[in-house]
Amino acid sequence: MNRYFCFALIFMISSFNGLIAQPGISFQISFTEPQAHYADVEMQISGNKSDFIDLKMPVWAPGSYLVREFAKNVEGFYAKGADNAPLKVQKLDKNTWRIAAKGKEGIKAGYRVYAFEISVRTSFIDESHAFLSPTGIFMYVDGLINQPATVSINPHVDWKKISTGLDAVKGKKNTFYAENFDVLYDSPIEVGNQDVFEFEAAGVKHEVAMYGGGNYDKEKLSADMALIIETETEIFKENPNKRYVFIVHNFQNGGGGLEHLNSTVLGASRLGYKSEKSYKGFLGLVAHEYFHLWNVKRLRPQALGPFDYDTENYTTDLWIAEGFTAYYDNLMLRRAEFYSPEKYLEVLCEDIKVVENQPGSKIQPVSESSFDAWIKYYRPNENSRNSTISYYNKGALLGMILDLEILNATKAAKGLDDVMKAMYDEYYIRQKRGYTGDEFKAMAEKIAGISLDNFYRDYVHGTSPINYNVHLGHAGLSLVNENAGSNVPSLGITASQKEGKLIVSSVTRGGSAWIGGLSVNDEIIAVDGYRVNGTTDALRTTDLDKIIASGKVGDKISVIISRDGLLKTIELTLTPDTNGKFRIEADKNATAEQLAVRKKWLKL
Template sequence: MEISFEVSFSEPNAHYVDVKMNISGISSDSVDVKMPVWAPGSYLVREFAKNVEQFSVKGAGQSSVSFRKVNKNTWRVATAGAKAIEVFYKVYAFEISVRTSFVDASHAFLSPTGVFMYVDGMLQLPSVVTVHPHHAWTKVSTGLEPVKGKAFTYYASDFDVLFDSPIEVGNQDIFEFTAAGVKHEVAMYGGGNYDKAKLSADMAKIVESQMSIFQHMPNKRYVFIVHNFQSGGGGLEHLNSTVLGASRDAYNTDKGYKGFLGLVAHEYFHLWNVKRLRPAALGPFDYSTENYTTDLWISEGFTAYYDNLILRRTNVYSPEAYLNVLSSDIETVSNQPGAGVQPVAESSFDAWIKYYRPNENSKNTGISYYNKGAVLGMILDLEIINATKGAKGLDDVLKAMYDEYFLKQNRGFTSEEFKRMAEKVGGISLDNFYSKYVHKAAPIDFQVHLDHAGLVLVDEYAGLNTPSLGLTASSKDGKLSVVSVTRAGTAWTDGISVNDEIIAINGNRINDQAGIDRLIANKKVGDRVDVLLSRDGLVRTLSVTLKKEIKGKFRIEAAKDASTQQFAVRKKWLNL
């Protein structure tokens, strides 16, 4: 069987992609054509088939071929002996994100799992994609391999490659740089105040720094597709490329520029960690249902740890600036009540139903495998550096895993295999680490681990006895409504609920969150206050007892009496 696609844009202003799928070499009486339900790297069933319309099939001589839809994302075509068919359909593409397709008069971004269908059971087949740009467009950017002698035509060795190769079509601004012996294309859509020379130099440093960890470059070419919006963000990794969201006017600000470089570092690190060094569940993929793993804290969390660490190694961050960033990571985990409820392994497994569907209670019941995984990466790194007296670190664990399970065995790893390799490299037992921090939600004693590097975690709020109502509220249409309450806080304990309208506190009219904060600041822990609120149109007064604000504000500073060994660990870790 042979498969090819033609993609065109007859109505870009109406946000449509026109797809023609050619299937030849058919030997069965029917063919099931399926649309994926999710995009690898974004662990949520997104039901891409919902955007498909005007599905039709033609055979020889353009005769109509019968078909019927047999489930949400499968069309069964009755070939009736035909050896070749043409499948036609349109995809509505009008969702701006790095994981969904978007088409308008200015450009088309094709996220392949939401555009290209596949023949059931035939994911291993190669395919050819020909793009017919709208007449106003002149460029195509993709990591797919170009077919020589054919304009805008590309080859994918199988559907895993096709589905992992986004396509940008339009008039994007393209520049290139070479790093680690590989040509890198940067395709900028949406304009922006970026400096090409500066970006090229800094992005090359990131590539070289990460290459020094794994010492193997799996690609001969790499493409950055960057969407610049008024306010943009996010990224999604791919085998041969990445898609980044950015704010077009933020490149000339310190925060905006470093934020963009951090995003580059994160998604490029996935070239190794996730796309090749991966949990067993993450490939080959089943595109019709969820693919479960308990190890996203390694795949995403460690990548989130390294994105900032790489900026330190390339001197984008000074040592002091990096420790400030790390303090914020610690603060995020420590201040989230759900960190003490949901183990990070469970957070990974439940990504499909929780991470992309947060609600008003999420912070009380869960923790992000990004945030928790990042601080666990830091802890593991420090533990190994300390145990080996600076000879080894987390770099060495990842490289050993990459060499063994990608280069040698070409398969995903199990949780136990990762643990064993980390123990082997570090010469330490990780039973306690996994028991407390991975499979349970025990509080993390960060000071124990930072002490290896002669660093002190300071809580600036320690010793304070600040009262808190334990809620956040937002003003809309003249009403101040509760949008979240904090587990075990005042509101949680005494019955103030999300969606309650706060009218007054102790007889004082309250109009915004700042008004709540000002009034509570004049009270003491243990004081009782009367909250006048409206719930479902019924006005009532709740008398509540103020509890202590439980959040901390952290900074990391050097110990004044650090030993030679502690300084050696710090030197290795912070690339001093």
């Protein structure tokens, strides 16, 4: 036996011993007081060899870029040995509990979680069901994030169903397996009496778990969702799952979605399925979250996995991860022919309207918007419209522009689809890692055969106005602002009635109120000697609106306000309303090259 073989054998034995010494981890979840919105969590750790164990609760949920401090909902933490003798516990920081575990191979930790926040990213429990968002329920052993875990669920009395993307453990009722905590944290769980139906699409079994009732048609939903899934799968040529779960929460007014590895959680309005607009909105949400199956959950910026659950995970590329997904969701509805070409262009104009009518688009680059999502996007204030732009809306428009630029450069032979497929193959399948911003740019340039330096300088890292007519012109289309040239006077504010008072709720950068010093929370009492009253009736015009509409740009007005209980008179000069209203028109004299791009882009 040579020394190299001996060394290798010793290394293998020591590695094997290290593996068998790793603790086994399991959870039991029960609901003794669901009406009070509690989950009871018991965590069992076996095979411990350490003097102490640190248990940590994540502070955020992947896909939702905000530190939410899930540990704030934990109470009654305790630890015991296998003999049920109490073990000393020390709270080290906001989300870490240290257990004195010396000499204890078997350890049991328990705690309760208060869950009463309705959203797709937070847990909610009441007498009718339990929705478990895993990052706010399950703790992990510090340093053992890659350890497998099992979860056994004891449903409350009369709850009969469990829906989750986790694999069921054979032979064990209501028990599920996660190969590591990244998988566990990416697998939400619905427990209750949800309405469950199934369909197959792209060779994958899909389960839909509907909570909250609703006027949905299961057969129609199955067919329409399957069409979207197959349309998206065609881009990447493979569907990486064997099974996928949609958890849908139907409320009186619901919305939003959060992507997961082989599942998603969607919010919907329970009586919105019969309205064409609302139904198409729901299908768009399905298309958005399902597209994340590839873009974000597998093809991802480097910062988005493996995750650090203790702190923010920064990236400048959410405009790709989220924005391109927002571009593709409506484009998929066009390709699946839920939207006519004309309707799709109308929908596209809504994104243009949002971006162009937001003063913050001239202040914050979309790469900065991505990076600062943690402190700005999820924490908007009264000035956010003036200082920020959404990486969703702006990113969607940049997806459109890049698609058109590639189609034009390749004479409609290739588009953004080809970039996404090539990136997926290279970084998810071949290199098995996330990409850098420079790597995405390089791949897009390779597919297009052109430099994207100006695109990145002006639109990604800069705030240059988007020249829509240049980019849409590649498809023989042009953008028309129906409000261009109008000289409608405006105060540049929004106001709402509160307790019979007309209160300023926002002030637009560069407008009359901004320049003259009118502020959010000011109560408007009178204008030019006329008493002003508010109204909560959306079909009526406020007195203030009537007064402003009767004037003209350049008029000076005197506004009496109450600010913090003190009366004040402010002199303002009316400025023009700069908000645009947009439509996209087709050039009747478009060239054959332009028509080829239009045909490929809009699937004509």
